[in-house]
Amino acid sequence: MNGENNFFKSAFSVDNVIFGFDDGDLKVLLIKRGAAPFQGLWALPGDLVYPNEDLDTAAYRVLEELTGLKKVYLEQVHTFGAVDRHPLGRVITIAYFSLVKISDFTLTPSSFAQNVEWHNVDKAMKSELAFDHNTILETCFNALTHRVRIRPVGFELLPPKFTLTELQHLYEALLRAELDKRNFRKKILSMSLLIDLDELQEGVPHRPAKLYQFNKDRYHQLEAHGFSFEVKESKKKEKKKRLAELIAQ
Amino acid sequence: MNGENNFFKSAFSVDNVIFGFDDGDLKVLLIKRGAAPFQGLWALPGDLVYPNEDLDTAAYRVLEELTGLKKVYLEQVHTFGAVDRHPLGRVITIAYFSLVKISDFTLTPSSFAQNVEWHNVDKAMKSELAFDHNTILETCFNALTHRVRIRPVGFELLPPKFTLTELQHLYEALLRAELDKRNFRKKILSMSLLIDLDELQEGVPHRPAKLYQFNKDRYHQLEAHGFSFEVKESKKKEKKKRLAELIAQ
DNA sequence: GAAAATGCTGTTATTCTAACACTAACTTCC
DNA sequence: GGAAGTTAGTGTTAGAATAACAGCATTTTC
Known part of the structure; x- marks a missing residue:
């Protein structure tokens, strides 16, 4: 520590890979970015973590702002912190995935996004997403694939x-x-x-x-x-x- | 985003749960803290991440400073970010575990610690560690227990x-x-x-x-x-x- | 050479897994 | 109203994997 204040110049965010299942298809909820950077590209919903907010709380907040849902399955997966992953500064992000029942809510685009849509997971993984969100999506999908063998989490999606x-x-x-x-x-x-x-x-x-x-x-x-x-x-x-x-x- | 600079007042660290195996016993490498906070308590080795340093790089650095080892098994496990987990400010920490062969090196206490020692994992989990390191140790031990069923990582310890x-x-x-x-x-x-x-x-x-x-x-x-x-x-x-x-x- | 300590080895019963095909129930269309 | 279309539902068997189990072998020490 030693009061080296130049360490305290970074921020962290949460990104949430929200999975749903519909029509025989696994889907992920993406937001079309309305502002730079990466304007116009699809991105995972996420936000900076408030200074006095726990990480899980932030992840639940993002989820609730987008879906209105409170009690859903949410799991931290991995933290991504490459130095250059965010063009505006040093921002590391803690990735979560959550499982929701698509029928439980209707989508209401939030202020910072032009558009919110369910995307087929395979297609989303193949298309170009904002930031390092392709990597994050892939990691979270693998985590889900793995989790489903160990816990009966599938039911969260039905x-x-x-x-x-x-x-x-x-x-x-x-x-x-x-x-x-x-x-x-x-x-x-x-x-x-x-x-x-x-x-x-x-x-x-x-x-x-x-x-x-x-x-x-x-x-x-x-x-x-x-x-x-x-x-x-x-x-x-x-x-x-x-x-x-x-x-x- | 929107340039809200008060977000950029936090720091992040890595903490490394270094496991070894000796004498039929699973052990973890702990450092006795030489300075406040938690002076005198045992803690996991860790450090703040440098502003232009990747997370994994920081974890490898901590490991190398302590053991001299470069190519060892290292895996990110979980990020801990409770608002009050660090008494000096908002510091979240990314926890890693690594597996080393105890015989591969000799311990050389680093500058910021009075003492470095191998501890029996069970005993360490029962004793009081600095910060939230009891939680971190337990989480990493569970991750190891789980990993060993899926990958032949045991060999890294022998x-x-x-x-x-x-x-x-x-x-x-x-x-x-x-x-x-x-x-x-x-x-x-x-x-x-x-x-x-x-x-x-x-x-x-x-x-x-x-x-x-x-x-x-x-x-x-x-x-x-x-x-x-x-x-x-x-x-x-x-x-x-x-x-x-x-x-x- | 006896005692102490750990190394080493194979068979069997049980359980789990994978493969596989036909009849049943309902709707729609003619 | 019957034929065609569509999905639901159901049991058996061979093969593979797992779990239980005990006694002789090799070395050191005394």
């Missing part, structure tokens, strides 16, 4: 009532793997994580599926005691991959 | 030549579980991670064990392709635990 097929599609989007329907159902049902609501889907042009809710108590139990969702993609696919690797060598 | 029993003791210390000797050997040998050196231990008062080296190429392969060291403790112990939980309810 509406309160869902079908087994919807759940499977979510896991397939998160794990980037094709799963076997029967094995998936057997596994997920054997965890007693789901409550059968004895209700059926309505308004679908085919046989309606049963609706399920997830069991919060059991969820917290699994959270505490560890959880392993080691779903492997079908062997067909694995073989293809291995072959591709062999060829690449 | 000397170049080691016996299977030493390796098993390391895993037991990290996973806090007692492992079956035969199953452990079968599993670890089947990964072809180890190279049999055709050498024997010397100077032990009993039958000497074979020495092994680990296979770097194979290690990097496993790092890239995923790895699962799902060693479970013996059922006896699990049963005991479950019983204890039942009683506790």
